[in-house]
Amino acid sequence: MIxxxxxxxxxxxxxxxxxxxxxxxxxxxxxxxAEVVGDVWxxxxxxxxxxxxxxxxxxxSRMIWGGRTTIFIATAATIxxxxxxxxxxxxxxxxGGWVDQALSRFIDLIMSIPSLIFALxxxxxxxxxxxxxIVLMGLLDSTRVFRLARAVAVDITVMDYVExxxxxxxxxxxxxxxxxxxxxxxxxVAEMGLRFIFMVLFVSTLSFLGLGVQPPQADWGGxxxxxxxxxxxxxxxALYPAYAIAALCISINLVADWILSRTTSLKGGRG
Amino acid sequence: xxxxxxxxxxxxxxxxxxxxxxxSRDIEIVHGVDFDLEAGKVLGLIxxxxxxxxxxxxxxxAYGRGGVELTGGEVWVNGRDxxxxxxxxxxxxxxxxxxxxxxxxxxxxxxxKRIMEQVTEAAISQGKFSRKQAEERAVALFEKLxxxxxxxxxxxxxxQVSGGQLQRCMTAxxxxxxxxxxxxxxxxxxxxxxxxxxxxxxxxxxxxxxxxAALYITHDLAVxxxxxxxxxxxxxGAMVEYGTTDQIINNPVEEYTRALVSVRSIKHIEKEPVGxxxxxxxxxxxxxxGTNFDVLKNINVEIHPGQTxxxxxxxxxxxSTLARxxxxxxxxxxxEITFDGRTLTxxxxxxxxxxxxxxxxxxxxxxxxxxxxxxxxTIIGRPLEFYFGLKGKAKQERxxxxxxxxxxxxxxxxRYPAELSGGQKQRVCIAxxxxxxxxxxxxxxxxxxxxxxxxxxxxxxLLRLQKVEDVAYLFITHDLATVKAIAxxxxxxxxxxxxxxxxxxxxxxxxxxxxxxxxxxxxxEMRIGWxxxxxxxxxxxxxxx
Numbered sequence: 001m002i003x004x005x006x007x008x009x010x011x012x013x014x015x016x017x018x019x020x021x022x023x024x025x026x027x028x029x030x031x032x033x034a035e036v037v038g039d040v041w042x043x044x045x046x047x048x049x050x051x052x053x054x055x056x057x058x059x060x061s062r063m064i065w066g067g068r069t070t071i072f073i074a075t076a077a078t079i080x081x082x083x084x085x086x087x088x089x090x091x092x093x094x095x096g097g098w099v100d101q102a103l104s105r106f107i108d109l110i111m112s113i114p115s116l117i118f119a120l121x122x123x124x125x126x127x128x129x130x131x132x133x134i135v136l137m138g139l140l141d142s143t144r145v146f147r148l149a150r151a152v153a154v155d156i157t158v159m160d161y162v163e164x165x166x167x168x169x170x171x172x173x174x175x176x177x178x179x180x181x182x183x184x185x186x187x188x189v190a191e192m193g194l195r196f197i198f199m200v201l202f203v204s205t206l207s208f209l210g211l212g213v214q215p216p217q218a219d220w221g222g223x224x225x226x227x228x229x230x231x232x233x234x235x236x237x238a239l240y241p242a243y244a245i246a247a248l249c250i251s252i253n254l255v256a257d258w259i260l261s262r263t264t265s266l267k268g269g270r271g
Numbered sequence: 272x273x274x275x276x277x278x279x280x281x282x283x284x285x286x287x288x289x290x291x292x293x294x295s296r297d298i299e300i301v302h303g304v305d306f307d308l309e310a311g312k313v314l315g316l317i318x319x320x321x322x323x324x325x326x327x328x329x330x331x332x333a334y335g336r337g338g339v340e341l342t343g344g345e346v347w348v349n350g351r352d353x354x355x356x357x358x359x360x361x362x363x364x365x366x367x368x369x370x371x372x373x374x375x376x377x378x379x380x381x382x383x384k385r386i387m388e389q390v391t392e393a394a395i396s397q398g399k400f401s402r403k404q405a406e407e408r409a410v411a412l413f414e415k416l417x418x419x420x421x422x423x424x425x426x427x428x429x430x431q432v433s434g435g436q437l438q439r440c441m442t443a444x445x446x447x448x449x450x451x452x453x454x455x456x457x458x459x460x461x462x463x464x465x466x467x468x469x470x471x472x473x474x475x476x477x478x479x480x481x482x483x484a485a486l487y488i489t490h491d492l493a494v495x496x497x498x499x500x501x502x503x504x505x506x507x508g509a510m511v512e513y514g515t516t517d518q519i520i521n522n523p524v525e526e527y528t529r530a531l532v533s534v535r536s537i538k539h540i541e542k543e544p545v546g547x548x549x550x551x552x553x554x555x556x557x558x559x560x561g562t563n564f565d566v567l568k569n570i571n572v573e574i575h576p577g578q579t580x581x582x583x584x585x586x587x588x589x590x591s592t593l594a595r596x597x598x599x600x601x602x603x604x605x606x607e608i609t610f611d612g613r614t615l616t617x618x619x620x621x622x623x624x625x626x627x628x629x630x631x632x633x634x635x636x637x638x639x640x641x642x643x644x645x646x647x648x649t650i651i652g653r654p655l656e657f658y659f660g661l662k663g664k665a666k667q668e669r670x671x672x673x674x675x676x677x678x679x680x681x682x683x684x685x686r687y688p689a690e691l692s693g694g695q696k697q698r699v700c701i702a703x704x705x706x707x708x709x710x711x712x713x714x715x716x717x718x719x720x721x722x723x724x725x726x727x728x729x730x731x732x733l734l735r736l737q738k739v740e741d742v743a744y745l746f747i748t749h750d751l752a753t754v755k756a757i758a759x760x761x762x763x764x765x766x767x768x769x770x771x772x773x774x775x776x777x778x779x780x781x782x783x784x785x786x787x788x789x790x791x792x793x794x795x796e797m798r799i800g801w802x803x804x805x806x807x808x809x810x811x812x813x814x815x816x
Contacts, residue, residue: 160640166619167598168657168707169627182644 004258011254018067018248025068031058033065034216041227041235053237054226063240066218071248073134073213074199080138081199082192085145090176090184092146093153094162104150107143115140116205123211133212137202141195148191152184186260193256197249204245220244274350275307276451276484277331283343284326284335284508301326301508303344308501310451313478313485315495315516317531318505319722320693324488327505328454331486332369333361349451366393370445374457376437380429386440387425394448405447412443415480416473435466439473446481453478454486459494463585464749465793471497472806490722492531493795496520497802504528516799532797534723537730537756541775544759547612548573549710549743550597550630555606557596566592568767570606574711574760577737579744581754581775583790584764590747593764594713597745598632611710628658631704635716637696641688647674647699648684654706673702676739677732694725701732705740713745718753730756751794755779763787 004012021028030049031037035057042052050059088107092100110118119136126132156162162179170179200220206212207221215222220241227237284301301323308314316324326339333353335341345352353364365371370393373379380389390412391405400408406425413421416439429437438458445453458474459467475498478485489495495502495516502519504511504527512525523529550573557567566589574580582590595601597608599619608615610629616622634640641650651670655661661669667684674683677698688696697717704712714733718726734757737744746757754761754775761778763771765786771778783791792805 160634160636161642163600164632164634164640164703167600167627167632168654169622169624170657178645179642183642 007254008258011251011258014247014251015255018071018244018251021064022068022071025064029061029064031061033061033218035061041230041233041237050240051235051237053223054230059223059237059240062218062223063220063244066220066223066241067244069130069213069217069219070200070203070221073130073137073203073219074196076134077137077141077199077203078192078196080134081141081145081195082188084139085142086149086181086184086188087176088142089146089149090153090180091172093150093157094172094175094180096157100150103146107146110140111143111147115202119202119206120209120211123206128211128214130213133203133206137199141199141202145188145191145195149184149188152187153180156180156183190256190260193252193259197252200245200248204241275347276310276349277306277308277486278347279304279306279327279331279344280347281305281344282327282330282341282346284323284330284339285342286339299342299508300339301330304505304508304510306503306510306513308452308484308486310484311482312501313487313499315499315502316486316488316505317490317492317495317502318511319490319724321507322505323508324490324505325456328456328486328488329371331452331454332365332371334365363397366450367397367399367448368450369452369454370448370450372438372441372445372453372455372458375461376441377429377434377461379441380437382429385426385428386432390425390440390444390447393444397448399448408447408449409443412446412477413440415477416440416443417469418443433466435462435470438462438470442470442474442477446477446483449481450483452484452486454488456488457490460489460491464751465585465789467494468793468795468802468805471795471802474498475802491795492520492534492723493797493801496797496799497795504531520797520799530724534727537727537734539734539756539758542578542759544575544578544774546576548609549576549611550574550745551609552593552597553607553609555593555596555603555608557592557601557603559601565604566767567596567603570769572762572769572772574743574745576710576743577741578759579737579746579757581746581748581758581761582764583748583751583754583761585749585790587766588764589767590749590764591715592767594632594715594745594747597713598630624658628654628707629709630711630713631707631709632713632715633697633700633704633717635719637693637700637720638688640700641696641703643688645687646684647686647688647691650688650699651702651706654703658707669706673706676705676736677702692725693721694728697721697729698732701729701736705736705742708740709742711743711745713747715747716749717746719748719750726753733757751791763790 036055037058038048038052038056040052040054040056042048044051048058048060050063053059053062088103092103118140122136157180162175165175165179203212203219204221207219208225210225213219213222223241224238227235230237281303282301283299283303285297285299287295287297289295304327306314316327318324329336330341330346331348333346333356341354346354348364348368353361387406387409390409391402394400394405394408395402409425410421413424418424418436418439424432432440442458455474459470462470471494487495487499499516501514502516503513504519506527512519512523512528519528520532523532552570552572555567555570556565558565570593572580582593584590592601596603599617599622602617610626615626648670651673652666655666655669670684674680679695679698691699718729721729730753733744736742748754758775760774762769763778763786771784771787789809792809795801
């Protein structure tokens with residue numbers, strides 16, 4: 001029986017709450033995503049729990065629908081960045097030599113351009129669909145994952161068991177996925193939590209700047225943008241997405257910490 | 272003087288362990304040990320790893336390493352029970368009355384400070400000597416310990432002297448505050464055999480001349496026999512036997528002590544070479560990328576089927592590099608390697624699978640040679656699957672067969688390496704090598720990291736397997752006792768060259784060249800007085816000096 005520490009339990013609870021809301025948004029949200037149901041910036045009432053937004057849509061519904069978009073994009077982009085980044089990183093570390101040099105320098109080149117600027121340039125040329133967003137964010141972030149995965153794998157590939165596998169004549173696939181990956185998992189999983197949070201922030205930033213998710217599709221960054229003028233009149237609408245992002249970040253971190261501490265104490269685990 | 276300098280009564284030491292997946296719990300690692308040590312005498316503490324020798328040694332300074340707690344008993348130093356004393360009193364004890372010499376001098380010296388500063392630190396901070404007096408003492412000690420240029424060596428940094436010299440500097444460090452007791456914790460274990468003997472002589476003379484008492488901790492009974500007056504044999508935190516050195520070495524009472532004394536007594540009669548050599552190394556020269564000197568210079572050796580070639584030499588002599596060249600990890604710059612009549616390609620990547628299968632490797636550190644995330648079954652099963660395409664039940668049966676061969680039996684397939692002892696891990700590595708049905712196994716220092724009794728078991732297993740499987744060994748080691756136990760032919764390496772090569776009986780018979788003489792004479796023998804005899808008869812200064 002696994003004993004879950006209280007902090008992780010709280011994290012697990014809120015993380016699953018966010019994800020369940022995202023998955024079942026159509027059934028939970030009281031109103032449609034773009035449905036105008038009331039007046040501009042109505043205060044919270046039994047009808048509209050969080051009030052309404054700048055053009056009279058129910059804010060709670062927008063938050064739930066927005067969470068669905070944001071979490072979906074962030075999850076997909078994180079998975080993409082880990083698959084690409086980790087595979088390339090391991091490949092570079094295991095191959096070594098000029099393959100490693102070429103890949104690493106290319107990644108350095110991309111990393112030397114601030115990702116936000118890079119994204120703004122690309123998005124001003126390409127159509128801003130959710131697909132473009134995911135691919136762009138995933139690839140940009142995979143550079144960070146590459147660096148971590150390569151650093152971890154370089155430490156592992158000098159171990160005698162990897163040399164033993166090479167001497168046996170194993171192909172690179174076995175060395176990457178059977179010898180290296182299982183020993184690199186714990187730092188990668190911990191990093192995954194962190195990268196996911198960065199993805200949430202990144203997509204929110206892009207939407208806030210108007211280059212991310214396009215209206216009328218709801219997302220948390222977009223809700224801030226739509227309602228930012230309200231702050232001048234003491235209207236909280238723009239702050240709810242901020243609360244949601246903060247809560248999601250903290251709960252994911254709690255879970256990631258727990259996973260990290262658990263995997264390192266696994267049988268024969270290494271830090 | 273009736274009261275001994277150090278009196279230990281019913282010493283109990285506990286520790287907290289954190290088994291994976293379970294709650295942490297407290298265990299007892301030393302179960303009530305008693306002994307006395309009189310001023311000026313040397314007591315040897317001996318036992319295998321985990322016997323509690325270092326822990327007891329540190330307890331003489333009223334100290335327990337992280338997670339270790341001195342839970343009961345008394346430790347009297349100069350008539351005071353130091354376990355009961357408070358922190359300021361303990362501080363006065365440590366570094367003044369009792370000092371400590373650790374196993375790895377390289378890891379214990381601060382690399383950013385000069386040696387002199389570190390050697391005199393305790394003496395000055397304890398107020399025993401002024402800086403000037405302490406430095407004079409240090410120079411005198413450097414001289415006594417046989418360090419070159421004793422006047423100036425103190426102004427060097429730790430990385431500027433050799434390992435053996437640094438270990439002697441640490442002895443100077445321990446003796447500088449004029450302590451009553453020095454705890455030597457495996458001071459020569461990490462050194463090459465030819466360097467060990469010099470350090471041993473230096474320590475022995477320093478103890479004699481300064482009249483200090485010492486606790487000498489080691490796992491090598493032959494070493495402790497040279498320096499101590501009394502010996503205490505420990506096993507699993509309890510005393511097995513205590514006696515004078517003479518009694519322990521010549522008349523051991525307990526069975527465990529007898530086993531320790533008779534360790535390395537495997538008799539192996541050299542086999543005549545039969546037929547064509549299985550491996551022939553001709554004129555091999557090699558260097559590492561980016562360097563401009565050859566680590567191997569024109570090496571010529573051969574191994575016959577079912578026989579053992581032992582490659583001996585100290586660290587840096589190129590023995591492991593030879594293994595890397597043969598396996599193809601390091602392509603040679605010149606020369607040819609023939610295996611079973613076929614010329615091997617220089618690089619690993621270009622060798623056919625069968626060439627790879629036919630020679631296997633066993634490593635020194637079994638810990639890092641096995642993937643910690645794979646079970647024993649996967650580790651041994653992979654070569655079966657990879658080379659022979661075995662699957663399912665056939666694979667399971669063959670794995671079990673191999674486990675039986677290495678004397679592990681049932682119930683090991685699902686274990687992870689972390690759940691095995693050191694000897695068991697090395698056995699699994701042997702099974703993995705055997706799984707490929709090789710004709711040659713390269714054994715790279717396979718027993719160096721193991722306790723003597725466990726190492727003996729591994730050597731016996733290897734010898735037995737050689738008969739059963741008719742496999743040849745290339746046995747790399749720095750330990751001549753191991754060589755005597757297992758080799759049919761021997762190659763002695765020194766600075767990248769083979770200086771002596773031939774059948775065991777010839778290599779180990781006089782007349783010797785200077786280096787072989789030094790190497791052979793440096794292996795501690797299990798008898799009292801060996802050290803003095805050897806030093807008197809040596810032809811060559813040790814290489815690490």
